[in-house]
Amino acid sequence: MASTLSAPAFDKPISIAILAMGGQGGGVLADWIVAMAEQQGWIAQSTSVPGVAQRTGATIYYVEMLAPKDGKLPVLSLMPTPGDVDIVLAAEFMEAGRSMLRGIVTPDKTTLIASTHRSYAVGEKEMPGDGTADPQLVVEAFGVAAKRTIVFDMQTLAEKNGSVISSAMFGALAGSGTLPFGREAFEGAIKAGGKGIEASLRAFGAALDRATEGKPDKVAKKPEKDLPEPPRSVGQPQLDALLGRIHSEFPAALGPMLFAGIKKLVDFQDVRYANEYLDRARDLLALDRKANGEAHGLAFSQEVAKYLANAMAYDDVVRVADLKTRASRFERVRKEVGAGKDQLVYTTEYMHPRMEEVCGTMPAALGQFIEDRKGLYAFMDRFVNKGRRVRTGTVFWFAGLYMVSALKPMRRTMLRHKREMAHVAAWLDTATRLLPVNYDLATSVIGTRRLIKGYSDTHSRGEAKFDRVLSAVPMLEAREDGGAWLKRLVQAALHDEKGKALDGALATIRSFAN
Template identity: 70%
Template sequence: MNEQVSLNERLSTDKPISVAILAMGGQGGGVLADWIVALAEEQGWMAQTTSVPGVAQRTGATIYYLEMLPARDGHAPIFSLMPTPGDVDIVLAAELMEAGRSVLRGLVTPDKTTLIASTHRSFAVGEKEKPGDGTANPVVVTDATDFAAKRIIAFDMETLATSNGSVISASMFGALAGSGALPFGKEAFEATIRAGGKGIEASLKAFNAAFECTSGKPNDAVSATPHKRLDALPETAGHPDLDRLVNRIRAEFPEQARPLLFAGVKKLTDFQDPAYAGEYLDRVAALRALDRKAGGEAKGFAFTTQAAKYVAVAMAYDDVIRVADLKVRGSRFERVRKEVGVRSDQILYMTEYMHPRMEEICGTLPKAWGLWIEKRPSLFNRLDRMVNKGRRVKTGTLFWFLSLYAVSALRKTRRGTLRHMRETEHREAWLAAATGLLATNYALAVEVLNNRRLVKGYSDTHARGLSKFDRVMSALTMLRDREDGEAWMRRLRQAALLDESGIALDGALKTVATL
């Protein structure tokens, strides 16, 4: 039915409160928008929400836009469907980079916008695909938002929500209530959550925690480099075999290296067993003796400290056995259940994508068997055509779970596999190259140890990393006698980490060749 309204009645100078929410899939942006609309309507206001989805979960956030006005004389206002740059009162960003994108879109302005943002990161595909550290600099975002917004409230709302058994939408709702940007009391916000009927107690806990955080110190400091925390060496590890390793670290190694050595022992015990972790300490102890002989004490035992890190990384290589072990762990199932919010009456199924090659199959076999197959190219190729194909493995089914569990049980035979033999040979060649430089170019020896960072993953990823490692190490003969050799080695490694194809490394190697 069309209502006839005069022009004077239709025009109004009332300005609605405008709210933009930027959230990715699974972050509850729709729930948050519905809460705000329900809150406004319960208080006698008129409200409207629209949404524009992103292309995908990590190629663009969904923008939820809301406008609200107090009801007047029973006439429904006409609301906008999309936010207008420079005319948004409140922006809620469910992730730090989305806060930065809201500034780029012009939604945040210094004359009127209150920006409420979570400082946690959900890394985009473009950040994850880089061989090195491809993460965007969060400090740039916080500097921009500090300048662009009239007021900013920024803290880790994701961690706060998770610690209270809820999702980020609840903590963002609490931050909105604590900001005072909407003319409604805290009790009205809480009543809206209770009316939702799902996860009420957990949502209220996260809401109240965020409300208190906003009322206290609302802004968290961010850093361009992630904080790395290493556990201090304990008095006891709770097991006789592990206690012997801990006591050995305390008695034999310099204090600078102890946190890394303890981390390495934990990693290798988890990877194999305490005896394998003992072999790791044996190897680092031999390197420490060479380090001391080369005057390492005056240099803060930098060589030993880096060896403590990267020898553990080299010994805990990613093979098929390790991958299968991680896939079937109960802790992983529990973590995924929490991440996707599985209820107690629901069954969780996970589908893994696996693409084994014959190289991985041979690597898992006893070294004699693996070498026998590799020396027969026709047999190897026929078998590769059979196994080298992508598979979707449902680890929630009995067949696939037991299959992966059986593969993970091969860790007892790992030391006799072809892959272990090759990893050991490669590790010793790398360490020999590093220790050969200690007496003549200590700094370059440390950089050679750091090159192990290039080798990671398994299957194709491992092959690409190993190729880059070999190419970077090929420059060692040109750099070993140079005073700035360590600087050039570091530049080569950084170039190798810039892109997957190695184009930057090609250019860097050509530059080194001209020195």
């Protein structure tokens, strides 16, 4: 492969910065580059500056290489110098943005090679609402900050070829033509590694071809959600009956969301529970049509189809135990850590149960009996309310969680289910009362359910914000823009965990309501 670097450029070292997180093989990639350069008779060295765990920073691997000249060995730098880096490889899209902020990507010098996939930072995940950074800002900066960019989803490409992203990044580097080495030299470095050679070569070759093609992937803030149309049959009588109800009792526009809803609820509980969901959705659709909902595109029923399913599939102890003991989860974890077939993987979960969850899992009468006796409740809480590290790969802990997940058939008798259904009923009553008088506000009331998610403390905080947002409904009922204001309250509630933005928004509503 011909080099795109001119001969005078080799009078100084070629500098390469690699930004990668744990498990992405950044160290392997750096080793491949160094080994390849040395096999070609060059002098090369690599260093690394570790990032912080829990996805708050990437490790920066730095490689410099130079062909010896006149028998003299070069002096190579240990760190990337802003404004003097030839190639930057970012194993995650926002890391490409951070490399530009650090100044190691420059428009007169740097070829930027980046994967478009996202691995969200702690700061993005901790937001109650959508805290994800906007990747379009990075896209816009590409044309200004870098001399050349090669951007596509290297993570997905590597997974399709049974490898990890480092192999795809190495292929993209080869396809960029920025190093004066042919394809054989790159492949020789992979073969010399001795592990996962075939899969690495497949991913390398696919990425090389993609980089040579030069067509970037489209970058979006969020992956597009796929809501397929409900099929006519899946070959199982009970499930086919649910599908038949969607096709016969509801307009086609509601079909995809209702289909997603029944899939979620059958998985959460059973077919009978999914039928209860369709019963409620059908009754609410009738009210929607009676309130001239057709003129609004049945927006109320669209929201009901989504948020009613979420409300009925609440997170409880049984659900958590079920998800943590599924074979699909163990396979996903093995895939994420890149475990081989002959390797054992043990997952350690951190769990901090409270007496509230214990009572919620009991039959309603028994759970209520214990909660009403404060002394007994506090005594039992001393033994329950503590953090535990649970190794789900061991027989003891797996069996314990599996037994909890087996309580699913009893869920309808539990105290938690009784309370959740009462809360759902009150929420729907508020919405249906408003439907004939303020359609937009009623629709927005349904949408407030997005504030409630998770379990334990997370669920309690969300429910508290939900109640505070709905407290503004009487002040908005007579306003034509009441629905828009309620949506603003939801956004404010999602803005921060402590609810300061919500306090301000509620104060504004009270000011014009008085």
